[in-house]
Amino acid sequence: MPVDRKPDDRPVRTITDLAKLAGVSPGTVSRALAGNSLVNDKTREKIEAIAREHGFRPNQMASRLRRQKTGVIGVIIPLGHEQKQQVSDTFFLTLLGHLADELTEKGYDLMLRRVVPASNEDWLDPFIGSGMIDGVIVVGQSDQFNHLEEVADGYRPMVVWGQHREGQRHCVVGSDxxxxxxxxxxxxxxxxxxxxxxxxxxxxxxxxxxxxxxxxxxxxxxxxxxxxxxxxxxxxxxxxxxxxxxxxxxxxxxxxxxxxxxxxxxxxxxxxxxxxxxxxxxxxxxxxxxxxxxxxxxxxxxxQDIGGGARAIVQLLLRRIAGEETESIVMPPTLVVRGTA
Amino acid sequence: MPVDRKPDDRPVRTITDLAKLAGVSPGTVSRALAGNSLVNDKTREKIEAIAREHGFRPNQMASRLRRQKTGVIGVIIPLGHEQKQQVSDTFFLTLLGHLADELTEKGYDLMLRRVVPASNEDWLDPFIGSGMIDGVIVVGQSDQFNHLEEVADGYRPMVVWGQHREGQRHCVVGSDxxxxxxxxxxxxxxxxxxxxxxxxxxxxxxxxxxxxxxxxxxxxxxxxxxxxxxxxxxxxxxxxxxxxxxxxxxxxxxxxxxxxxxxxxxxxxxxxxxxxxxxxxxxxxxxxxxxxxxxxxxxxxxxQDIGGGARAIVQLLLRRIAGEETESIVMPPTLVVRGTA
DNA sequence: AGCGATATTGCAAACGTTTGCAAAAATGGG
DNA sequence: CCCATTTTTGCAAACGTTTGCAATATCGCT
Structure with missing residues (x-):
């Protein structure tokens, strides 16, 4: 039974509309839909029923604004030294796939952005300073090592895939x-x-x-x-x-x-x-x-253990979002002998 | 010169803070930062200077809530008939790469989500009903043809990569x-x-x-x-x-x-x-x-012309977001004779 | 200097949720 | 049946922008 959802006949677009229909206050609806709060089971059921019937979903932007967190992780691929390279590089994409799997599992969405640092002095800041993501994963240092160091000083929830250097200040996961x-x-x-x-x-x-x-x-x-x-x-x-x-x-x-x-x-x-x-x-x-x-x-x-790397990245990032300090992780690669040497 | 941005000393987090510093009203700051509006050049420069100095970026969630548009396109990969398949499939990832390039160029961000429709009856609705994206691209129909038809009836800004069937109702781009x-x-x-x-x-x-x-x-x-x-x-x-x-x-x-x-x-x-x-x-x-x-x-x-496909998808989607109707596009594949047949 | 026109600004009302606090309702015990 | 708890609810204030409208500055002219 397809839900009827023509643009003009959706009488219930906001939590308040729904509240009116259910004969309760918006606050109660919010709590009911959030699930975890303390609201009478009967009320909750009624509210959920109406919500389902009208295909209602709370507006995420409002929610995120209010809660000051987004449930979105930014993944950014700097294309510094290889301007011609599209995001289509196999290795990056494989890592990206694993990151997507891993983040999805933890309930986060993934926002992807591709940048060419050369053409745009501060490529990271607009992403992190604007409250649209809870944290950021940078895939590859490209030639931006120093910039990453700078940013890391002021922005905690960031994990980078790349090479570790002694004493560096940004948190990195990568192979040895x-x-x-x-x-x-x-x-x-x-x-x-x-x-x-x-x-x-x-x-x-x-x-x-x-x-x-x-x-x-x-x-x-x-x-x-x-x-x-x-x-x-x-x-x-x-x-x-x-x-x-x-x-x-x-x-x-x-x-x-x-x-x-x-x-x-x-x-x-x-x-x-x-x-x-x-x-x-x-x-x-x-x-x-x-x-x-x-x-x-x-x-x-x-x-290189790409899947393991993705897991490590996500795990570290979540800990950093929670306010912890974290060390970088360097993973040992292994030799696989096949036919060419 | 790295901008000092320790969490505790950012006196200017909101447009109002900035307004106070600049001695103008928040509205003016908003207009100045948006760039396009009618605000005195001097004032604009002053405001921009202060913004730069403090590394200020307007909060995107608030902006999106108010403007009722997000600048984000959702890209969703249903993994129906291949539950074991990760997002790591090369073809999908290549298409994804091209989509990222294309969307970036048009000024949109890309939000990636991977779903297993089988385990979750309505996998598409939570994404589209909640105001967090302006439109959605579905990469591959999997075994969800009928569900896509249903959704298309109530939600316009959606383009699907996949197979075209005579008389179908969702807009699709794909190869013949x-x-x-x-x-x-x-x-x-x-x-x-x-x-x-x-x-x-x-x-x-x-x-x-x-x-x-x-x-x-x-x-x-x-x-x-x-x-x-x-x-x-x-x-x-x-x-x-x-x-x-x-x-x-x-x-x-x-x-x-x-x-x-x-x-x-x-x-x-x-x-x-x-x-x-x-x-x-x-x-x-x-x-x-x-x-x-x-x-x-x-x-x-x-x-298959993957790059061309990505371009077509984005172009159609933008037109649909603008309210136009669009036809599906079926692209002719070509035979490439090499060494195996 | 005064007047109308125009270029800038300020005001305040949205946008749709969440949540601390207080009020009301339900419950239990005597 | 009343009072003290404990559950449920409602109220209203945020969250940080954008924008229509009205108010003020600025300017060019006579």
Missing amino acids: NLLGGKLAMQRLVAAGAKRMAFVGDANAPEFAARYSGASQVAQSFGLTLSELPAHLATSGMTTEIAALMKEAVENYDGLFAATDLLALACLGELRKLGRNVPEEMKLVGFDDLPIAQQTAPPLTTIR | NLLGGKLAMQRLVAAGAKRMAFVGDANAPEFAARYSGASQVAQSFGLTLSELPAHLATSGMTTEIAALMKEAVENYDGLFAATDLLALACLGELRKLGRNVPEEMKLVGFDDLPIAQQTAPPLTTIR
């Missing part, structure tokens, strides 16, 4: 990228690679740490690690990688890609160039996206 | 899945396949139409099309497909996968079984996700 880099390089060395390169853009702190870890291990073996700067923009990535691989096949026998997506592109280009992976070129990725299992050969990679 | 199915089957036949199967779950209207189109073409060639029911849940999908492929290699030489993701899984399992694609088994996918270019061999697939 340095360790991840080390694991990757150890694997490349163990697989017999001698001349290696890092494929990725070391401007983002996360990637820089991966490079750094890999570099340390390489040095400890007396080997060197070059840098092949590649960007993540979905369009154009392929051609960029194509160029890099042409160079790579001449000079290297082991590649550490900053991201599974990059590794995937490398794999494709290497095949086009007729190079066998792993025989002629070892390759290790980072993330362990679902696709990594499906490539040919399946991708050896460093696994 | 029937045509897509035809294209896929024509390609399989042209590539020489004789015994074919559809891999996917025909409960979702989109998939049913793809199957139907393919089936029609098969019949016109005097061939048959079997159905291999497979589900999209990320976990467990691989094992499910593994079982299906074991059967498939015995009985078929052509597969039409409802989704690139499924096609990818098929490809992987077929390789494990030592079957050559496309020599021994032709394979066509659907979506043309970026990954489709990266597989080995690259995937022949039916391309």
